[in-house]
Amino acid sequence: VQETEYFENPSFLDSILWMPAPKSRRTIEVNRTRRRNSDHLIKIKKNIDICPECGNLKEKHVLCGYCYEKVKQETYAIKNQIRLLENGPHKAPTVESVVLYAGEKPRNEDEGKRIIERNRKRPSWFTLD
Numbered sequence: 001v002q003e004t005e006y007f008e009n010p011s012f013l014d015s016i017l018w019m020p021a022p023k024s025r026r027t028i029e030v031n032r033t034r035r036r037n038s039d040h041l042i043k044i045k046k047n048i049d050i051c052p053e054c055g056n057l058k059e060k061h062v063l064c065g066y067c068y069e070k071v072k073q074e075t076y077a078i079k080n081q082i083r084l085l086e087n088g089p090h091k092a093p094t095v096e097s098v099v100l101y102a103g104e105k106p107r108n109e110d111e112g113k114r115i116i117e118r119n120r121k122r123p124s125w126f127t128l129d
Helices: 002-008 028-035 065-086
Strands: 048-050 057-059 097-100 114-117
Touching: 065 114
Parallel strands: 097 114
Antiparallel strands: 048 057
């Protein structure tokens, strides 16, 4: 008797359960137009420029990947040299460092700074300042 009373009093929440379900199947034409929509295609980039240093393609207002890799390798080599001089990464003094390449001499401004000497020519992109 109690079960029949439950079915006789419908709730307003009963209709919500079937509301979001699809009522009819999408046709193949509708599916294809949705899938092949021009908004889903890869956009053509119009902000591509040539790097003034190396000539490779790059995005405007972004570092060239090739030039960045060269800088990264040189920085890694300098850090390794510092690590060898100081016998560990956390034992470096808290003074400013200056990198001098072959044939360069310390300037008056470099007094009191730690000098790291590299036995190679200074790269063109690595300025002295």
